[in-house]
Amino acid sequence: MKKFNFTINGNKYAVDLKEFEDEQAVIHVNGTEYVVEIHQERKKAAKTPKLVRESVVRQPGEGRIERKVSAGGFPVEAPLPGSIFKLKVKVGDTVEKGDSLLILEAMKMENEVLADQAGVIKEIRVKEGDAVLQNDLLLVIE
Structure with a gap:
């Protein structure tokens, strides 16, 4: 009231x-x-402007990430998205299970990526400063 x-x-x-x-x-x-x-003039309803956008036309292959397939050996993949802070091995190095291979910076924390098996580093697919997504191929142990 x-x-x-x-x-x-x-x-x-x-x-x-x-x-x-x-x-x-x-x-x-x-x-x-x-x-x-009550005698009152009706106010005209305010019109909400409409946003008009052109439809997005993707080019062939745009938006797809191509995975690099290894030619054998044991692949080491990124456990989470981040950037490569430091590589601790190089091609030809021998590693044991549990050895630190590289440091991955994610969510402002440094995470060590460890070897899941013993072997020799066959190839390294990343370099320091590279941004990687989860499950991206980092290196291959043979």
């Missing part, structure tokens, strides 16, 4: 607005109830 004070022709009126539906209102003026019609 809203309360209003009006002065009409020098007379003061205390008006309580009880209900308001469509163009009719129930009001109490100085204790007497009235049903009144």
Whole structure:
């Protein structure tokens, strides 16, 4: 309920607005109830602008990541997305299971990627500073 004070022709009126539906209102003026019609011009509804964009046309092969397939050996893949902070091995190095191969920086933390098996580093597919996604091929142990 809203309360209003009006002065009409020098007379003061205390008006309580009880209900308001469509163009009719129930009001109490100085204790007497009235049903009144409201005459008001309708405001034009504001139009919401529509954003018009051209449809995106992709070029053949665009948006696809091609995986590099190893020609044999044991692939070492990125466990999570990040960037290569430091390589600790080079091609031809012999590694044992559990040896640190490289450091992957992800979520502002340095994560060591360890060898899952013993062998010789056959190829390295990344260099320091490269950004990698999860499951990207990092290097191959033979």
